[in-house]
Amino acid sequence: MDLLHRALLTAVSALSLFYALVKISLGYWKRRGILHEKPKFFWGNIKGVVGGKRHLQDALQVIYAKYKGRAPFVGFFACLKPFVLVLDLELVRHILVKHAGNFTTRGLYSNDGSELLSGNLLQLDGHKWRALHAQSTGVFTPANINKLLPRIVLISRGVQRSLGKERLQTLNINELVDSYNLDVVASMAFGLSADHTEFRRWTQSYWGKFSLWRAYLALEFPLLAQLLNHKSYAVSAMAYFQKVVLGQLQEQRRRDRQPLQTFLQLYSNMDQPLDDVQIAAQAFGFILAGLVPLNATLSFCLYELARQPELQDRVRAEIRKTLEQHSGQLTTEGLKELLYTKQVLNETLRLHTPYPFLLRRATKEFELPGSVFVIARGNNVLIPTAAIHRDPAIYEEPLRFDPDRFETEAKRTRPAMSFLPFGDGLRGCIAAQFVEQELLVGLVTLLQYHRYTPCSKTTIPLEYDNGRLLLMPKTDIHLNVERVDN
Numbered sequence: 268m269d270l271l272h273r274a275l276l277t278a279v280s281a282l283s284l285f286y287a288l289v290k291i292s293l294g295y296w297k298r299r300g301i302l303h304e305k306p307k308f309f310w311g312n313i314k315g316v317v318g319g320k321r322h323l324q325d326a327l328q329v330i331y332a333k334y335k336g337r338a339p340f341v342g343f344f345a346c347l348k349p350f351v352l353v354l355d356l357e358l359v360r361h362i363l364v365k366h367a368g369n370f371t372t373r374g375l376y377s378n379d380g381s382e383l384l385s386g387n388l389l390q391l392d393g394h395k396w397r398a399l400h401a402q403s404t405g406v407f408t409p410a411n412i413n414k415l416l417p418r419i420v421l422i423s424r425g426v427q428r429s430l431g432k433e434r435l436q437t438l439n440i441n442e443l444v445d446s447y448n449l450d451v452v453a454s455m456a457f458g459l460s461a462d463h464t465e466f467r468r469w470t471q472s473y474w475g476k477f478s479l480w481r482a483y484l485a486l487e488f489p490l491l492a493q494l495l496n497h498k499s500y501a502v503s504a505m506a507y508f509q510k511v512v513l514g515q516l517q518e519q520r521r522r523d524r525q526p527l528q529t530f531l532q533l534y535s536n537m538d539q540p541l542d543d544v545q546i547a548a549q550a551f552g553f554i555l556a557g558l559v560p561l562n563a564t565l566s567f568c569l570y571e572l573a574r575q576p577e578l579q580d581r582v583r584a585e586i587r588k589t590l591e592q593h594s595g596q597l598t599t600e601g602l603k604e605l606l607y608t609k610q611v612l613n614e615t616l617r618l619h620t621p622y623p624f625l626l627r628r629a630t631k632e633f634e635l636p637g638s639v640f641v642i643a644r645g646n647n648v649l650i651p652t653a654a655i656h657r658d659p660a661i662y663e664e665p666l667r668f669d670p671d672r673f674e675t676e677a678k679r680t681r682p683a684m685s686f687l688p689f690g691d692g693l694r695g696c697i698a699a700q701f702v703e704q705e706l707l708v709g710l711v712t713l714l715q716y717h718r719y720t721p722c723s724k725t726t727i728p729l730e731y732d733n734g735r736l737l738l739m740p741k742t743d744i745h746l747n748v749e750r751v752d753n
């Protein structure tokens with residue numbers, strides 16, 4: 268046999284093996300006799316997502332709408348990986364709350380042996396997550412969050428300065444809100460006080476060359492990825508974040524008793540504190556889990572309010588009245604009174620859900636009570652929160668931005684688990700209360716003396732960035748900003 272024949276034979280054998288492996292993988296739901304969306308060769312049901320032609324949320328929404336009402340869940344494939352897509356809110360409750368013990372794992376890639384900062388609460392699973400979670404819940408208590416308010420209010424003055432004194436200007440809203448949220452993270456999670464230029468640079472580049480492909484491969488073959496020492500983030504960025512935290516912790520210990528102002532202090536003041544590198548990992552988790560959704564929420568919110576001036580005026584009136592009643596000071600009590608502003612935030616989180624889905628992996632088999640439906644041990648489960656938030660059977664005219672949906676009475680008419688921007692249960696967002704506080708202070712500062720309207724650079728309708736798993740605007744949002752003193 269000559270060389271050409273051998274090469275041909277090897278190629279044909281390799282292709283046949285590949286073809287057989289793909290076919291076996293994509294036959295998973297059929298073999299189990301479970302209702303599923305018919306997969307396309309290799310791509311499963313997410314064709315167009317990996318190349319950025321459509322957002323994963325769009326693909327999930329289509330499957331959700333097609334199968335909802337036919338079964339509690341449907342099978343689908345993200346390339347070759349089988350997923351359970353949950354369609355029924357009762358099943359959501361079982362997974363997130365009632366039987367959360369069967370689903371404590373998220374199944375994200377973490378390599379905390381060599382990439383130390385991936386040992387954060389979002390990425391870890393198993394006993395490491397359990398221990399860290401138990402300690403972190405003592406940090407994110409309502410009492411502690413309230414104590415951090417004065418520092419956030421102080422930081423928000425920087426936004427007032429960025430808005431300047433000009434009567435009318437066109438601003439890049441993403442940059443504006445990023446400067447606020449970044450200052451909060453730099454200060455609260457990293458203890459930094461002054462210039463954040465270098466910190467900002469690393470928060471924008473820590474992914475290195477992020478690609479959905481690499482993220483997918485690490486998710487699909489985590490053991491192989493660990494063996495190959497795959498790192499999710501740029502090494503230099505991780506070194507920088509770690510250096511900052513270790514330096515700040517040393518500095519903190521040198522100084523004597525200080526007023527409690529940051530998460531760094533809270534983490535290091537615990538009865539059984541984490542070690543310094545673990546604290547650095549949680550500080551990095553703040554950037555990883557929080558920065559993009561915080562920025563996206565404030566930008567989307569101003570975009571929606573710019574398009575509906577009467578709603579914007581109502582928010583501004585509420586803000587001014589509340590501040591007046593509290594002698595111009597932003598206090599915890601004052602924030603509680605911003606009921607309509609909170610409705611606006613919730614409607615933003617419903618319509619533009621930053622985390623469009625929740626992930627769980629079954630660590631034990633789960634049989635849905637009173638049914639024949641079984642989620643097998645090891646199954647990856649996806650709860651399509653953005654699709655639920657846009658389900659017309661739950662939210663009438665779901666694409667309309669309408670904060671009245673979050674009036675107390677309206678909320679009462681909706682089923683449990685129909686609003687999950689922060690997830691729920693054991694693995695829900697640990698920072699939800701802090702996030703609400705930060706977003707409210709941000710909105711008060713941005714709206715008290717400024718009116719936002721669309722300008723020639725505003726993209727309407729808004730588009731999402733298909734290259735990201737979270738929902739964020741494809742291009743920066745620009746708006747006209749007018750100073751309104753009264």
Ligand code: HEM
Pocket residue numbers: 388389400552553556557558560561564621622625626687688689690691692693694695696697698699702
């Ligand atoms: C608008 C802003 C934010 C939104 C919408 C949001 C939403 C979420 C969601 C949906 C999850 C997954 C919940 C689940 O699987 O059930 C999550 C997890 C998490 N979030 Fe947030 N988040 C935000 C900001 C933040 C911030 C600022 C932090 C800072 C510490 C943070 C820390 C975390 C952590 C540590 C987890 C993982 C919790 C665990 O697995 O135990 N988030 N967040």
